[in-house]
Amino acid sequence: MKRRSFLAGIGATTAAATIGMPSILRAQAPITLNGAVQFNDDHAFNRALIRFEELVKKYYGKPVNFTLHKNSSLGLEKQYFEYMSQGKAVDYGIVSPAHMSTFAKAAPFIDAPFVFKGIEHMNKVVEANILAPIADEVAAKAEVVLIGYSGGGIRNIFATSRSRISPISRASRFACRARRSGRRPLRQSA
Amino acid sequence: MQGAPIWSKTFAAVGMSPTVIAYNEIYNAIQNGVISAGENEAAGVEAMKFYEVAPHLNLTQHAVSIRPICFSVKTLKTLPKDLQDAIMKAGKEAGDYGRQLESSEEVIKLDTLEKAGKLKRVPFEERDAMKKLADPVMATYAKEIGAEGIFEKINVA
Numbered sequence: 157m158k159r160r161s162f163l164a165g166i167g168a169t170t171a172a173a174t175i176g177m178p179s180i181l182r183a184q185a186p187i188t189l190n191g192a193v194q195f196n197d198d199h200a201f202n203r204a205l206i207r208f209e210e211l212v213k214k215y216y217g218k219p220v221n222f223t224l225h226k227n228s229s230l231g232l233e234k235q236y237f238e239y240m241s242q243g244k245a246v247d248y249g250i251v252s253p254a255h256m257s258t259f260a261k262a263a264p265f266i267d268a269p270f271v272f273k274g275i276e277h278m279n280k281v282v283e284a285n286i287l288a289p290i291a292d293e294v295a296a297k298a299e300v301v302l303i304g305y306s307g308g309g310i311r312n313i314f315a316t317s318r319s320r321i322s323p324i325s326r327a328s329r330f331a332c333r334a335r336r337s338g339r340r341p342l343r344q345s346a
Numbered sequence: 347m348q349g350a351p352i353w354s355k356t357f358a359a360v361g362m363s364p365t366v367i368a369y370n371e372i373y374n375a376i377q378n379g380v381i382s383a384g385e386n387e388a389a390g391v392e393a394m395k396f397y398e399v400a401p402h403l404n405l406t407q408h409a410v411s412i413r414p415i416c417f418s419v420k421t422l423k424t425l426p427k428d429l430q431d432a433i434m435k436a437g438k439e440a441g442d443y444g445r446q447l448e449s450s451e452e453v454i455k456l457d458t459l460e461k462a463g464k465l466k467r468v469p470f471e472e473r474d475a476m477k478k479l480a481d482p483v484m485a486t487y488a489k490e491i492g493a494e495g496i497f498e499k500i501n502v503a
Contacts, residue, residue, distance in 0.1 A: 187425065194369070195393045200451065201413065204444030208415060211436030216429050232369060236416075243420025250413045250444075254350040262493040264350035268484060269357075270477050271500060272410040275449040280503045282441070289496060291414075299419035303434055304441020307413035308449035309387025314400040314465075316382045 188221040192230040192239075192249040201250045202226060204306045208248070241298045250306055253290075259298035262290050275308045352487050360479045369394075376400050387411055388452040397465040403456070405470045408480075415441050 191209075193201050202224070209222040230236065230246060234255040239246035241259070256263035265271070266287055272278045281287065282305045291302040349366050357364040367375050372384045376399040383400060385408070391397055415437050422430055459465040488497040 187429065189421070195389075199393050200389050200444055200448035203447060204415065204440050207443045208436050208440035211439055212429075212432050215432035215435050218429075220429065228370065240416055240418035240421075243418050246418070247421040248415065248417045251416050252348065252411075252413060254348045254353075257350055261491040262496065264348075264352055265488065265491060265493045265496070266500075267348075267409070267412050268350070268352045268487070269409045270480050270484060271497075272412070274410060275445065277503060278410055278412060279445065281500050282445075284499075284503055286496060286499045286503060295419060301417045301419055301422065301434075301437075302414040303417050303437025304415040304439070304444070305412055306415055306441045306444025306448070307411040308445035308447075309389050309411045309452060310407050310449075311385050311387050311409040311411060312391075312470075313383055313385045313404040313406050313408070314391055314396050315402045315404060316376060316400045317402065 186219055186221055188223060189247045190245065191222060191224040192236045192246045193224060193226055194228045194232060196227055200309070201306060205248070205250065208304070237298070237300060240300045243299070248303075251300075256294050256298060256300075259300075260290055260293040263294060266290060269311075274310075278305075278308060352484070355483050355487065356480045359483045360476050372396065373399055385409075387448070388455040389448055391465070392455050392459065397459055401465050402468050403465055404468045406476065407470070407473055408476065413444070415444070 191205055193199070193205055195201055197203070197206075205224055209224070212222075213220060225246075230239070233249070233251045236246045236249040237251045237255045240249065240251075253263040253265075253267040272281070287302075287305070295301050354364045354366065365381060367381065372381075373394060373396060375381045376384065376396070384396060385406075386394070386396060391403065397403070417433060417437065422433065425433070456465065456467060460467055484497070488494045
């Protein structure tokens, strides 16, 4: 989705038009934007959001405040998305597409196994704006804009034992061993 | 697995028995023996200390996470236009920065954890076989949700 067409979609009649009419109170009071993230400042997500804040200040050039609520203090990503959709408590954050499926069925697809071959492939897909139809649907139905794409981490399976994970016949033995010991084999995350 | 059904379907197709558990409950679930494995990126394995309860990291490389930076439209509409423009421009750049950051630090994080004896990387030679089993599931899913066009464009990018 092109940014200009999105901004036109939410109210601008020309490139120079003000989008919507800010309330008098909002226009006069210092603007504070609230972000939320599940991790601490060592995590790449936090650092990406802090970079976001720095860039906004740089490009806006006027006073704007940011409060980033860290370490899951405002809950988990699913909740951040719900808050953003409702327009309360959280203005920005990083959210897994898995939490957008209520609004856009195709959203979890872009985060599915084996979709991206690696980081270079992901970069090409992002630069080519291939994900625009999904972003458009999320913006229209959930009223949340996907303004950038962070991530890029490669996912692996962490396990308690040295049992090899195999998609061929040994996989079922791995699962069976886990079941006999009363354990379920595999689980996950955000 | 993540809550999105495609994850459970894909891992069931490769012969595993996936279970959905909230991210912040995985550590305890492994510690209490409810499950014996999970999956995540290096940054998550480090931040959530999953290596403490599940130190064998099988290098399946089964996904590359994409994590949109999101902004509330309701909030955006209340902001001055020049701030809206700044947010949109900054969002893209911050996303690009985040991808470069996380992907460049992964190996360093795993090296550090392994050298400290906290984690052991286990080679995984069957990724292609795993993908072969997952491919039909992905193709069917793409068709079900009307994402065939995007899937094709992603595949040829």
